[in-house]
Amino acid sequence: MTNPIDALLAEKGVLLADGATGTNLFAMGLESGDAPELWNETAPEKIVALHRGFVDAGADIILTNSFGGTRHRLKLHHAQDRVFELNRRAAEIAREVADGAGRPVIVAGSVGPTGELLEPLGAMTYGEAVDAFAEQMEGLKAGGADVAWIETMSSPEEIRAAAEAAIRVGLPYTVTASFDTAGRTMMGLAPKDIHGVAEGLSQAPVGIGANCGVGASDILSSLFDMADARPEATLIVKGNCGIPEFRGTEIHYSGTPELMADYVRLAVDGGAKIIGGCCGTSFSHLAAMRKALDSHHKGARPTVEDVVTRIGPLRNKIASESGAASGGEGRRERRRARG
DSSP states (O other), X not given: OOOHHHHHHHHHSSEEXXXXXXXXXXXXXXXXXXXXXXXXXXXXXXXHHHHHHHHHHTOSEEEOXXXXXXXXXXXXXXXXXXXXXXXXXXXXXXXXXXXXXXXXXXXXXXXXXXXXXXTTTSSBOHHHHHHHHHHHHHHHHHHTOSEEEEEEEOOHHHHHHHHHHHHHHTOOEEEEEOOOBTTBOTTOOOGGGGGGTTTTSSSOOSEEEEEETTOHHHHHHHHHHHHHHOTXXXXXXXXXXXXXXXXXXXXXXXXXXXXXXXXXXXXXXXXXXEEEEOTTOOHHHHHHHXXXXXXXXXXXXXXXXXXXXXHOOOSSOOGGGOOSOOSOGGXXXXXXXXX
């Protein structure tokens, strides 16, 4: 399998991934509870606008509109028999935008959790999980995705199943988890331990890291733990745009373009090689992040105290201060549209 990420990293040093899918699609008219994946067929012009907005802002990597593209997620919308075509169309739309960018842009096939629990906590077997992810990835590959982008994961077993599926399909893959529960994932995985999840598989991930979570400060703390554990890894951070705040019935994110620009500088200094935004990150945020990345020269490794001083307090404990995660698996549901 070719590795487009390493090739572009060799040219540019650090790559900028895109911003939010869900919050930007909601701004375009997506209703709460609707499947964004269906817009690949019913409103493709809006998905084109999403990708083009991020490419114009400077993204080196764009994620397909396929986060909930497994049959288990699509079943909620009576589309479980359309996995291949919806994922293929998601990749085709992103591929068209990337190919028209006039510069190299990687198309990453977004693969989110199934929403199911694996045995023994739930009914899904490991083999069934691999099959479900492979079915989705076959569509993404057929549509032109360069890499499987496995994201917002919580369960080590589900991460491994998705990784095995990518290998089966013949796609290089990245892995990011959401360390949103006292510095760990909801299933108790600590940032420093994510490197071991795919050990023993025939292909290692081409990038590994964290996305979503509870805020830019917290994800940087996770980055530092991952970097301490394996500094040579291609580390990814794709953090939320500040902190979510309810204003009436709507969620807004507190991060300004200036805050997200400083998050980029801190991430580079902390060892990240791929940096992007998750929930709440708009085109204007990403443009500020691009400008910061292009003008910044890597400096000394920051501390958590530096992060707090510059971009605000942590919302959670750090992983070293917490034990096994608490909280319900049902909290995954809020990530239905990824960002």
